[in-house]
Structure formats: structure tokens, C-alpha cells
Amino acid sequence: MKNLPLKIRSKKLESRVDLTAMVSVSFLLIVFFMVTIDLAKPKSMSMGLPDKNPEWDGTISCGSGTEIRTITILLDNNNKLVSYQGLLSYPIEKPKMLSYDSNGIRQELHNKKKSIQEFYGDSSRGPIVIIKPSKKCNYKNLVDILDEMAIAKIDTYAIVNDFTPEESQLLVAN
Template sequence: MQNLPQKIRSKKLNSRVDLTAMVSVSFLLIIFFMVVGELSKPQAMDLSLPEKYVDDEWSHFISCGSGSNERTITVLLDENNKIITYTGFLFNPLKDPKEINYGKDGIRKELFSQKKTILEYSAALGKPKNGPIVIIKPSKKSNFKNLIDILDEMAIVNIDTYAIVNEFTPEESKLLASK
């Protein structure tokens, strides 16, 4: 018999696919999208605004003499990082309006001082937890950063009662124009 050429059998290649690289890429994508999702959430400060007051109720509030005049601090925000503050109501201020800067030696120091004075006054009246009421009035010329800065100061000084009001009295408009 002759040597018949033997059939050459082809080698069977390994049919297993190495998925290690694909698993690594999948985990990296999952981590990436989790981080991006977390970082894209808006950072916001909790803010609850009161309902718009009715003029009759406001005038009653002013005339009732419930100690609110002594507890009220008004902060006017104007252009060029200008802050004007006064204590009480403008027609009968306990402290004359004055211009203050932002920062720890400016508005923060003033708010700490006013808060201490108001808490002592409230404690003398037998209401030790009645802290200051801050009315924040940003003018149309002030920028959004100034409003955020003053809200940060409210949080730092730990003032619980404050409101953002966008209506200026004619006297306050004159005050901003003169300072």
C-alpha cells in the first residue's frame, strides 16, 4: 500500500472570547455616568417665601406696635456691591441708614451685633426666642451674586426669619440714589 496522504485536520481554534476588557469598559462607563449624574444636580439653597401681603394687613402690622420695629433690619442691595442697612422702619429708624461692605468685617459683623442686641431686647420682654426679622430688598441694578452672598450671610449668622422683597418705597429709592 502506498502512503496515502493523510488528511490534514485543521486545528480548532479556541472559541472562547475574552470579555475582560469589555467588562472593564462597562464598569468605567457606569462610574462615569454616575459621577456626571451626581455633579449635574443643581445646587440650591432652600428658600421659602411668604405669600404676597395685602396693603391693609401690612399697615396694620406697622401700626400694631408689637415690637416688630425693634426687631426689623432692612438690607437694601444696590449696584456695585453696595449695601445699605437700617434698623426699624425707614420713617422711624432706630439706627440711621448706613452703607456697609460684604464680608466678615462688614455686613456679617453688623448682623451679629444686631442679632445680639435684638435677642437681649426680646429676652427682657420675656420672649427670648424672638430673633431679628431681616427684610432683603435687592434693587433692579443689583446682581444675582449679591443676593446669593446676602443669603449666605443669613445662614452664617443663623438668622431664621428673613424675606426677600422686590418692592421699594419712594423713601428707600431716594435713599439708594443719595448714598
């Protein structure tokens, strides 16, 4: 027999999948979702408002001094803005109509902040502003008043939608 050429057999390579990149991407996605879920949680702070007491005798306690620091801003339709300091039944300063410009609410907030800080002799004790938008108030006015809080550097403010009957009458009268 003749010498027949031997068949050359090809070497079979092992198939191997490199998962290094997949593991890196997986860990990045896990970290991303953990961070975004933590940031998406709503952060809120409870506000200590006085209890509604129907048996209130009308006397004002000035022990805490909160009445002096409290400024309430009522927002209504047609860019109507009414502000008063203290309690509406016994205001420190009577309610007045203001505008959304630099000579209106901005000037009022600066003046109130300055007078409150001078009264206490402490620059860390500024006004407590309660913003009350009515159901007729538009979104732009609410955003504008929040901008004014930032411009005037008012640290303590809250948005409350609880109108008293007296405040509703005050908006109608003005």
C-alpha cells in the same frame, strides 16, 4: 499508495467577549447621573412675607415681634449701603449709611444680633435680614453682603428685589 501525511486541522476557538468591565462602567455611570441630577435640583425655601395690602391703616402689630427682628439692607451703586430696623414708615432705628468694612455693616449686624437675642432671652432667635439690591448695585457688593451674613452668622436672610417708593427715595437722598 504511500502514506500521505494527514492534514492537521487547526482548532477553531470560540470567540467570546467579556462584558464584565462594560457592565461595571455602565452601573457607575448610571449611579453618577442619578446623584448629579438629584443634586442639581434647586433647593429653595419659601419666605413668609406679609401680604401687600393697599388698605393698610398704618397700625403696627407687635404680636409676632417680627418688626423688631427685621433688618433691611438697601444696596446701591458706588458701594452705597443703607440699613434700617423695623418698618421704614415706623423704623425702630432710623436709616443710616454704612460701609462694607469691619467697623461698618459687620459691627452693625453683630450689635443687632446681640440686642435681639438679649431682648428675647433666646440665642436661637436672631435677626431676619432682608437684602434689597437696586438695579444699579454691582455684583461684588451683593457677594460682599452675603459674605458679611456668613461672618456675622446670620441664619435667616433673603434677597428681595421689591423696592418701595420710600426706599428708592431713601437711596436717592443718601
